[in-house]
Amino acid sequence: xxxxxxxxxxxxxxxxxxxxxxxxxxxxxxxxxxxxxxxxxxxxxxxxxxxxxxxxxxxxxxxxxxxxxxxxxxxxxxxxxxxxxxxxxxxxxxxxxxxxxx
Amino acid sequence: xxxxxxxxxxxxxxxxxxxxxxxxxxxxxxxxxxxxxxxxxxxxxxxxxxxxxxxxxxxxxxxxxxxxxxxxxxxxxxxxxxxxxxxxxxxxxxxxxxxxxxxxxxxxxxxxxxxxxxxxxxxxxxxxxxxxxxxxx
Numbered sequence: 121x122x123x124x125x126x127x128x129x130x131x132x133x134x135x136x137x138x139x140x141x142x143x144x145x146x147x148x149x150x151x152x153x154x155x156x157x158x159x160x161x162x163x164x165x166x167x168x169x170x171x172x173x174x175x176x177x178x179x180x181x182x183x184x185x186x187x188x189x190x191x192x193x194x195x196x197x198x199x200x201x202x203x204x205x206x207x208x209x210x211x212x213x214x215x216x217x218x219x220x221x222x
Numbered sequence: 223x224x225x226x227x228x229x230x231x232x233x234x235x236x237x238x239x240x241x242x243x244x245x246x247x248x249x250x251x252x253x254x255x256x257x258x259x260x261x262x263x264x265x266x267x268x269x270x271x272x273x274x275x276x277x278x279x280x281x282x283x284x285x286x287x288x289x290x291x292x293x294x295x296x297x298x299x300x301x302x303x304x305x306x307x308x309x310x311x312x313x314x315x316x317x318x319x320x321x322x323x324x325x326x327x328x329x330x331x332x333x334x335x336x337x338x339x340x341x342x343x344x345x346x347x348x349x350x351x352x353x354x355x356x357x358x359x
Binding site: 128133155158162165167183184185190192195 | 237238239240241242268269272275276277278279280281282283285287289312313314315319
């Protein structure tokens with residue numbers, strides 16, 4: 121079964137998001153939470169990494185964390201899907217393992 | 223005891239809100255400094271610029287939305303918020319994505335004036351160099 125990768129740090133402050141996408145295999149899922157969601161905004165220096173990764177794996181961002189940080193759906197890179205806490209649980213249950221890139 | 227001369231304090235904010243406690247703690251310290259009638263200015267550099275984004279709603283993550291507190295800074299005579307342009311651009315942001323923060327200028331019949339000043343990195347370096355005391359969060 122495929123792996124769910126989670127990222128909770130801003131890509132502008134730590135390298136964990138770059139590392140996570142670097143290690144996500146084809147068919148894996150990457151769920152971006154907490155300060156990680158700053159990375160899914162369009163037009164950032166990190167956008168290209170996520171845009172390219174969307175072709176290889178599924179990319180999700182947690183809705184409540186987006187709302188807290190003032191990021192609207194229109195601000196987000198196309199291809200990134202928004203999930204709630206229920207979707208978070210489904211992703212964990214639906215993958216063989218969770219790799220948390222803290 | 224003679225009165226101490228006023229000092230200029232610059233608080234540099236470098237962290238995003240909610241993920242860590244730094245942004246909220248900085249704001250607390252700023253308000254304390256302002257209560258002692260010091261010359262207080264804030265700088266927003268790196269991920270710190272995210273603190274000022276308009277439209278934050280933290281109700282679903284169970285944390286206090288303290289972004290509203292920045293709007294009160296003007297009432298505490300904190301009128302200088304310097305935001306680094308390069309930091310905004312790297313994060314896909316522009317000045318229009320920020321909260322419109324203002325203060326009332328009593329010298330001009332309480333006219334509302336903007337507190338946020340976007341400056342480039344060179345100017346930010348000069349602002350840091352001109353402060354008596356610098357605290358970085």
